[in-house]
Amino acid sequence: VSDAGDAEVILGTVAAAANPSVEKSQLRVLGPRGRVRRTLATHPTAAYVVRRFLLYLVTLWAAISATFFFFRMIPGDPIRVFLQNLQQNHLYGQSAGDEVIKEYSSQFGLDGNVFEQYWRFMQRLVLHGDFGPSLLNYPKSAQGVIASSLPWTIGLLVISTALAWMLGTVLGALAGWRRDSKVAAGITYVSLSLSHIPYYFVALIMIYLFSYKLGIFPSSYAYGVDVAPGFSFGFARSVIEHGMLPALSIVIVVAAECLLGMRQQMITVLGDDYLMLAQAKGLHPYRILRRYAMPNCYLPQVTRLVISLGVVFGGNVLVEQVFTYPGIGHLLVQASQQLDLNVMMGVTDLGVFTVLTATFVMDLVLPLLDPRIAYTRRSVAG
Amino acid sequence: MTAQEESVAGAPDAPAVAPRRSRGANWRYLRNGKVIGGFSILVLLVALGAMHGLIADWIGDGSDPLEVGFGPRMQLPSSEHWLGTDQVGRDELALVVTGLWTSLQVGAVAGLVSTGIGIVVAFLSGYTGGWVDSLLSAITDIFLVIPTIPLLIAYSAFAKEVHLYQLGIILALFSWAAAARAIRSNVLSLRSRPYVDLARVSKLNNLEIIFRELMPNMLPYLVLGFGLSAIGAIFALVGLEVIGLGPSNVIDLGLLINSAVSSGALSLGVWPMFLAPIVAIALIFVGLSLVTLGLEEFFNPRLRRVAGE
Numbered sequence: 239v240s241d242a243g244d245a246e247v248i249l250g251t252v253a254a255a256a257n258p259s260v261e262k263s264q265l266r267v268l269g270p271r272g273r274v275r276r277t278l279a280t281h282p283t284a285a286y287v288v289r290r291f292l293l294y295l296v297t298l299w300a301a302i303s304a305t306f307f308f309f310r311m312i313p314g315d316p317i318r319v320f321l322q323n324l325q326q327n328h329l330y331g332q333s334a335g336d337e338v339i340k341e342y343s344s345q346f347g348l349d350g351n352v353f354e355q356y357w358r359f360m361q362r363l364v365l366h367g368d369f370g371p372s373l374l375n376y377p378k379s380a381q382g383v384i385a386s387s388l389p390w391t392i393g394l395l396v397i398s399t400a401l402a403w404m405l406g407t408v409l410g411a412l413a414g415w416r417r418d419s420k421v422a423a424g425i426t427y428v429s430l431s432l433s434h435i436p437y438y439f440v441a442l443i444m445i446y447l448f449s450y451k452l453g454i455f456p457s458s459y460a461y462g463v464d465v466a467p468g469f470s471f472g473f474a475r476s477v478i479e480h481g482m483l484p485a486l487s488i489v490i491v492v493a494a495e496c497l498l499g500m501r502q503q504m505i506t507v508l509g510d511d512y513l514m515l516a517q518a519k520g521l522h523p524y525r526i527l528r529r530y531a532m533p534n535c536y537l538p539q540v541t542r543l544v545i546s547l548g549v550v551f552g553g554n555v556l557v558e559q560v561f562t563y564p565g566i567g568h569l570l571v572q573a574s575q576q577l578d579l580n581v582m583m584g585v586t587d588l589g590v591f592t593v594l595t596a597t598f599v600m601d602l603v604l605p606l607l608d609p610r611i612a613y614t615r616r617s618v619a620g
Numbered sequence: 621m622t623a624q625e626e627s628v629a630g631a632p633d634a635p636a637v638a639p640r641r642s643r644g645a646n647w648r649y650l651r652n653g654k655v656i657g658g659f660s661i662l663v664l665l666v667a668l669g670a671m672h673g674l675i676a677d678w679i680g681d682g683s684d685p686l687e688v689g690f691g692p693r694m695q696l697p698s699s700e701h702w703l704g705t706d707q708v709g710r711d712e713l714a715l716v717v718t719g720l721w722t723s724l725q726v727g728a729v730a731g732l733v734s735t736g737i738g739i740v741v742a743f744l745s746g747y748t749g750g751w752v753d754s755l756l757s758a759i760t761d762i763f764l765v766i767p768t769i770p771l772l773i774a775y776s777a778f779a780k781e782v783h784l785y786q787l788g789i790i791l792a793l794f795s796w797a798a799a800a801r802a803i804r805s806n807v808l809s810l811r812s813r814p815y816v817d818l819a820r821v822s823k824l825n826n827l828e829i830i831f832r833e834l835m836p837n838m839l840p841y842l843v844l845g846f847g848l849s850a851i852g853a854i855f856a857l858v859g860l861e862v863i864g865l866g867p868s869n870v871i872d873l874g875l876l877i878n879s880a881v882s883s884g885a886l887s888l889g890v891w892p893m894f895l896a897p898i899v900a901i902a903l904i905f906v907g908l909s910l911v912t913l914g915l916e917e918f919f920n921p922r923l924r925r926v927a928g929e
Contacts, residue, residue, distance in 0.1 A: 293758075300762045308771055434909055436855045438862055439898075446886060552769035559863045570770055571865065574777035586770045593765045 316577040373578035380580035391565030398485040406496025414504025429494035437553040441487040441560040503535035658910025669721035685711035707883035722872035726788040730853030733792035738799030746807030763797035799845040847912040
């Protein structure tokens with residue numbers, strides 16, 4: 239192919255990108271060769287989605303690999319530690335043969351060098367979705383153990399984060415709207431200091447106040463010893479009572495952060511012309527606030543929430559540990575004390591997966607919701 | 621201060637700094653009241669921490685106040701023990717001062733390492749551009765999503781003999797990404813300023829431009845990054861210790877809080893055991909936050925009105 243042909247091809251692509259009115263048939267002649275590349279060139283959105291998805295996969299793989307190698311760097315042999323515990327506590331004078339140790343090492347994916355272990359771990363994870371057996375609850379699988387404590391974490395985190403987000407967004411909008419009032423300034427200063435406090439401090443203060451001093455709420459576990467799990471009124475009440483303090487410690491901090499973000503957003507929006515117009519039309523101030531000013535602040539608020547998910551996840555681990563709440567954070571601490579590598583990997587990777595997937599979905603959905611955010615969509619939409 | 625505010629109110633989107641000399645640092649951020657206040661608190665704390673040996677000698681008067689059984693157990697403040705004693709009879713004031721020094725050091729080490737990595741990555745990526753930038757940005761994104769607290773818990777729970785500094789460095793190794801990203805965006809905007817072009821035309825090499833033109837202008841920004849990483853590191857490690865997972869071979873503020881909780885000091889009414897380390901941590905937090913808030917206001921003039929002034 240001559241140089242002139244190449245130049246024509248490039249021109250064709252540029253024309254297609256710049257001017258959507260170029261006809262499809264023309265594009266087919268001038269566009270890049272190869273079906274895949276041509277499709278991508280004519281469908282920038284598809285190209286963006288594909289590129290973003292590949293990036294997502296690569297990031298996921300790299301993050302999982304990094305945590306894998308980090309965990310294998312921890313000194314100590316989990317199987318031997320476990321057997322030593324058994325010998326000291328239950329089976330005096332007996333010791334496990336080398337064959338037993340070898341068998342368990344291979345079951346837990348601990349034989350061979352680190353790279354062989356890594357290869358087998360990835361194979362097992364990708365092909366079978368399996369993290370291997372759990373040392374804490376042998377022979378249950380790590381993902382089974384995680385799945386049984388996941389509902390508690392999801393319940394706690396989803397409810398408290400959603401509540402905090404709504405609370406923070408509404409209060410933040412009001413604080414931004416009435417930013418000259420003393421109350422708004424007070425709220426802002428309070429949340430400014432609250433947003434920097436670590437969750438576990440709030441948790442400790444909560445326990446001290448509501449559990450020790452006032453005795454209103456219980457300080458540990460997810461439900462009382464006197465109720466049996468099931469769909470009964472007593473159990474539901476017990477769960478709510480026990481979840482109150484851990485949820486509050488998350489709500490307070492997250493709500494404070496949301497409030498500050500929303501307030502910031504509101505203040506940037508408040509100077510805009512379309513609000514002046516709405517005011518000039520004589521609309522009621524609260525209608526302007528709710529229908530004109532606030533909708534423009536929702537998306538940045540969602541973005542902020544998704545970005546902070548990782549931090550929320552990490553803070554949740556400590557909160558669960560403080561309250562001995564039986565979610566995956568508490569499980570992670572237990573697993574770490576036994577060096578249950580498979581469960582540790584499972585919990586950490588679950589966190590990584592959640593954050594990455596949320597960011598990925600957000601990147602795809604945001605341009606659809608907000609026309610101002612256009613990655614490659616603009617060239618299509620004109 | 622008023623002149624500054626007026627100029628901001630007049631033109632909210634104008635750059636924070638007026639046209640300035642092409643070279644050298646701009647020290648205006650030091651005039652911010654928050655920066656001055658926060659910095660004085662920090663200096664006071666560092667001085668107090670640095671003198672922990674002297675204070676311990678003075679309290680101990682020959683014997684070691686950190687020794688088990690130095691005084692009677694769980695005392696309330698008296699003329700002999702200003703902050704009382706803990707559950708094994710150690711002097712609380714000496715403990716807090718020693719713990720303060722450790723916590724400050726850990727924060728400083730973690731903050732320095734993470735800001736250092738952040739600076740190197742950010743300048744390499746922002747200044748070089750091209751595929752180096754793409755690669756480093758991708759790596760930064762990966763480190764941004766790895767949750768550090770599970771890693772720390774895992775490492776500290778098993779490796780009991782690790783030192784707090786090692787944990788600080790591990791924390792820094794996994795938490796430099798946020799700083800790198802923020803600094804990179806700043807480098808990108810500074811790189812295209814006229815005075816950098818001028819430097820390039822006058823044949824300064826890249827290192828000279830980075831160290832003599834870019835760095836001085838970004839100094840407050842780097843301090844901001846350092847402050848945020850230090851706060852993050854101190855709080856993460858104190859958190860580990862409060863829930864009883866940290867190394868117990870070094871006295872730091874988190875360990876003191878943990879021992880107050882686990883020895884039941886609260887229900888026994890020995891308030892200094894609980895309050896003293898928390899106040900010390902709160903002061904570190906207030907000092908660092910004031911400095912970072914002040915610097916943020918310097919960079920983002922909009923915040924000046926937002927902070928309710």
